[in-house]
Structure formats: C-alpha cells, structure tokens
Amino acid sequence: MLSKFKKQMWVAALCGAAGLAQAQAWPSKTITIVVPFPPGGTTDVLARAVSTKLSANLGQTVIVDNKPGAGATLGAAQVAKANADGYTLLMGAVHHTIATSVYKGLTYSFDKDFAPITTVALVPNVLVVNAKSPYNSVKDLVAAGKTTPDKLAYGSNGNGTAQHMIGTQFQIVSGAQVLHVPYKGSAPLTTDLLGGQVDMSFDTVTPVLPFIKEGKLKPLAVTTAKRSSALPNVPTLQEAGVPGIAIGTWFGLLAPAATPKDVVQKLNTEIVKIINTPDFKKQMLDIGAEPIGNKPDEMAKQIKEETEKFAGLVKAGKVTLD
CATH class of the missing domain: 3.40.190.150 (Bordetella uptake gene, domain 1)
Structure with a gap:
C-alpha cells in the first residue's frame, strides 16, 4: 500500500498533469x-x-x-x-x-x-464632408454652425462612440451647433454621407480612405494630436483652428x-x-x-x-x- 505522503504526491502529480494537458489542449475548437x-x-x-x-x-x-x-x-x-x-x-x-x-x-x-x-x-479619426459640399475647410463648417444653428448634421457610429464624443467636443470648443445622427456602424454612415443625407462625419480613416482617394469625400482635418501618415497633407483640428481635441x-x-x-x-x-x-x-x-x-x-x-x-x-x- 502507498503511504499517505506518496498518495498525496501521486494525486498532486495527476492534477498537475491534468492541468498541463488542459492548457496544452487549448485551442481545440x-x-x-x-x-x-x-x-x-x-x-x-x-x-x-x-x-x-x-x-x-x-x-x-x-x-x-x-x-x-x-x-x-x-x-x-x-x-x-x-x-x-x-x-x-x-x-x-x-x-x-x-x-x-x-x-x-x-x-x-x-x-x-x-x-x-x-x-x-x-486609427486616427478624420473630419470629412461630401466632395460636393460647399464647405472646404473647418472654418467654413464652424461659421455655418454658428450662423445657422442645427442646419448641419454629423453622423457617428452610434451613441456613445468616439465619433459622438469628438462631435460633442467639437461643438463645445468651436461654438458651432451640429445635429448628431447616430448609425449602427461606418458602412451605413458612409453610404448616407456619400448620398448627402448627413453633412459630415468624424469617422476613423480606414472606411473613408478609399472614398477620399477616389475624390468622393473631402478630408478637412484629423482629430489626433499629430497628422495621419495616411493623410499627411490634412491638418489636425488644432492646426485648423479648433484647439484642445486629440482623440483617436x-x-x-x-x-x-x-x-x-x-x-x-x-x-x-x-x-x-x-x-x-x-x-x-x-x-x-x-x-x-x-x-x-x-x-x-x-x-x-x-x-x-x-x-x-x-x-x-x-x-x-x-x-x-x-
């Protein structure tokens, strides 16, 4: 018969082996x-x-x-x-x-x-408008948002997303009034932006970059502290006259x-x-x-x-x- 000590060691060894086998088994599905x-x-x-x-x-x-x-x-x-x-x-x-x-x-x-x-x-966020938009700079948007409150609308990926918060801070800092239109994601938002249903968005660079390259969307500013390597010629909001926003x-x-x-x-x-x-x-x-x-x-x-x-x-x- 095994001594009590040997039994304990044997059980511990079995448990250790079982634990090791379980760890090694991942992933199994x-x-x-x-x-x-x-x-x-x-x-x-x-x-x-x-x-x-x-x-x-x-x-x-x-x-x-x-x-x-x-x-x-x-x-x-x-x-x-x-x-x-x-x-x-x-x-x-x-x-x-x-x-x-x-x-x-x-x-x-x-x-x-x-x-x-x-x-x-x-991923940096970028303020973009439709290529046919009359707004060609951040200053144009801010001026329109101040003179005709709630005429402009920006789309976001949904309530409580980074785009929503950037839009919120943009209004606080610039004094422009812009209506918030939440979507379920970038795809439906970009579709409406291209179709003219919303005036602007603060979406991440990734989903809008192809349309910027095709000339269908105009980038006006990136929302990070530094310029985006994907859009090196696009200024930051700070450079465009709206300080204090550095969100990616x-x-x-x-x-x-x-x-x-x-x-x-x-x-x-x-x-x-x-x-x-x-x-x-x-x-x-x-x-x-x-x-x-x-x-x-x-x-x-x-x-x-x-x-x-x-x-x-x-x-x-x-x-x-x-």
Missing part, C-alpha cells in the same frame, strides 16, 4: 471574435485581419461574428456573459470606455468583466474576465507576433492604422485612463443614454 459593429467598418476590418493569421498560427478556425447595436455595447454584453474558456473574444475599442459613462443601464462592467489581451491598432480610436482584443491566465497569455503572444510581422504592419499602414501590440496590463492601464478621460467629457457635454 473554433474561436469566435465578436465585432460589435456591422461588416465593413474599422473594427470589422481589423478583426478579420487578425482572425485570418491567428487561425493559421493556432491551427484552429477563427471566425468573426458581427453583433452591432447600442453603441457597440450589445456585442460587449454578449462576450461578458460568454464562457470564460478562451473561445469567445471581443474586438473592443475606445467606444467601450465611453459607454461606461454614457449608458446607465449597462449589464456589464468594462473594467471588471473583461480580461485585456492586447491593443491591436490606433484604438481597437483591441479582450476575453471574459475569468479566462485562464495562461490562455490570455498565449493569445497575447500569438496576436502580438502577428502584429509585429512586416506584412501585417504594411496592411495596417495601408488602411491608415498604427499597429500597437502591447501587454495585457498595459492595455488595462490604457482602458482605465481612457475611461476617466471620457467620463469628464461626457459630463461636460451632458451626454446621457438609458
């Missing part, structure tokens, strides 16, 4: 990246760029599931409640740090119910909070490896995105800082949604 916007927008483009390479690296299918609505909070709520096993991920964005202060009825906590994996990229849109992957740390770390390692490849970097730069690839704790710090920053802007703009 399809991984889903939930995108909280419709297909065609920057969030979707980045998720699909990552999913294709991640699938090849892990030897498992990685699919993208679009769940748009409520300023990106519907998709986030779905992932927050999903099994914390590493098979359901969220392509989150700066929008979620804003939603924390805007939506009073959220069923999840963005800082407590998610485990950050890595920030994939930062970051996108990153997160898992449900209780996801095993070894799985989160493996995801971080594999995704950062993808982000640092020359072809992925080129793919990002071609769509106006700046590749990042940070550590989980660095992304967590970023989320905390952004949440605090936008809480102040939401209060100043008196933006509240149920």
Whole structure:
C-alpha cells in the first residue's frame, strides 16, 4: 500500500498533469471574435485581419461574428456573459470606455468583466464632408454652425462612440451647433454621407480612405494630436483652428474576465507576433492604422485612463443614454 505522503504526491502529480494537458489542449475548437459593429467598418476590418493569421498560427478556425447595436455595447454584453474558456473574444475599442459613462443601464462592467489581451491598432479619426459640399475647410463648417444653428448634421457610429464624443467636443470648443445622427456602424454612415443625407462625419480613416482617394469625400482635418501618415497633407483640428481635441480610436482584443491566465497569455503572444510581422504592419499602414501590440496590463492601464478621460467629457457635454 502507498503511504499517505506518496498518495498525496501521486494525486498532486495527476492534477498537475491534468492541468498541463488542459492548457496544452487549448485551442481545440473554433474561436469566435465578436465585432460589435456591422461588416465593413474599422473594427470589422481589423478583426478579420487578425482572425485570418491567428487561425493559421493556432491551427484552429477563427471566425468573426458581427453583433452591432447600442453603441457597440450589445456585442460587449454578449462576450461578458460568454464562457470564460478562451473561445469567445471581443474586438473592443475606445467606444467601450465611453459607454461606461454614457449608458446607465449597462449589464456589464468594462473594467471588471473583461480580461485585456492586447491593443491591436490606433486609427486616427478624420473630419470629412461630401466632395460636393460647399464647405472646404473647418472654418467654413464652424461659421455655418454658428450662423445657422442645427442646419448641419454629423453622423457617428452610434451613441456613445468616439465619433459622438469628438462631435460633442467639437461643438463645445468651436461654438458651432451640429445635429448628431447616430448609425449602427461606418458602412451605413458612409453610404448616407456619400448620398448627402448627413453633412459630415468624424469617422476613423480606414472606411473613408478609399472614398477620399477616389475624390468622393473631402478630408478637412484629423482629430489626433499629430497628422495621419495616411493623410499627411490634412491638418489636425488644432492646426485648423479648433484647439484642445486629440482623440483617436484604438481597437483591441479582450476575453471574459475569468479566462485562464495562461490562455490570455498565449493569445497575447500569438496576436502580438502577428502584429509585429512586416506584412501585417504594411496592411495596417495601408488602411491608415498604427499597429500597437502591447501587454495585457498595459492595455488595462490604457482602458482605465481612457475611461476617466471620457467620463469628464461626457459630463461636460451632458451626454446621457438609458
């Protein structure tokens, strides 16, 4: 018979082996990246760029599931409640740090119910108008917004998104009055912008860049502190006469909070490896995105800082949604 000590050692060894086998078994089935916007927008483009390479690296299918609505909070709520096993991920964005202060009825906590994996990229936002628009500069828009209040309308990706907050701050700083028209994502917004249903948008560079190159949209200013490498000749809002606005849109992957740390770390390692490849970097730069690839704790710090920053802007703009 085994002594009590030997039995304990034997059980511990078995448990350790079982745990190791479980860790090595991941991933053993399809991984889903939930995108909280419709297909065609920057969030979707980045998720699909990552999913294709991640699938090849892990030897498992990685699919993208679009769940748009409520300023990106519907998709986030779905992932927050999903099994914390590493098979359901969220392509989150700066929008979620804003939603924390805007939506009073959220069923999840963005800082407590998610485990950050890595920030994939930062994409500048750009103020664009239809090519046929009579407005050729930021000063033209500001003047129109002051002389004919509520005549102008800007579209956003939804209430509580970065575009909404940029529009809010633009009005506070410039004194122009512009009607906010929320959409479910970049694709329907851009369609209406091209069709003349809205006058302007503060969308990310990625979905509007092709139309800028085709001469269908006019870029008037970028909303980041520095000019965009994709639009080097377009001034910042600061340079265009509207100071104090320095907002870009970051996108990153997160898992449900209780996801095993070894799985989160493996995801971080594999995704950062993808982000640092020359072809992925080129793919990002071609769509106006700046590749990042940070550590989980660095992304967590970023989320905390952004949440605090936008809480102040939401209060100043008196933006509240149920």
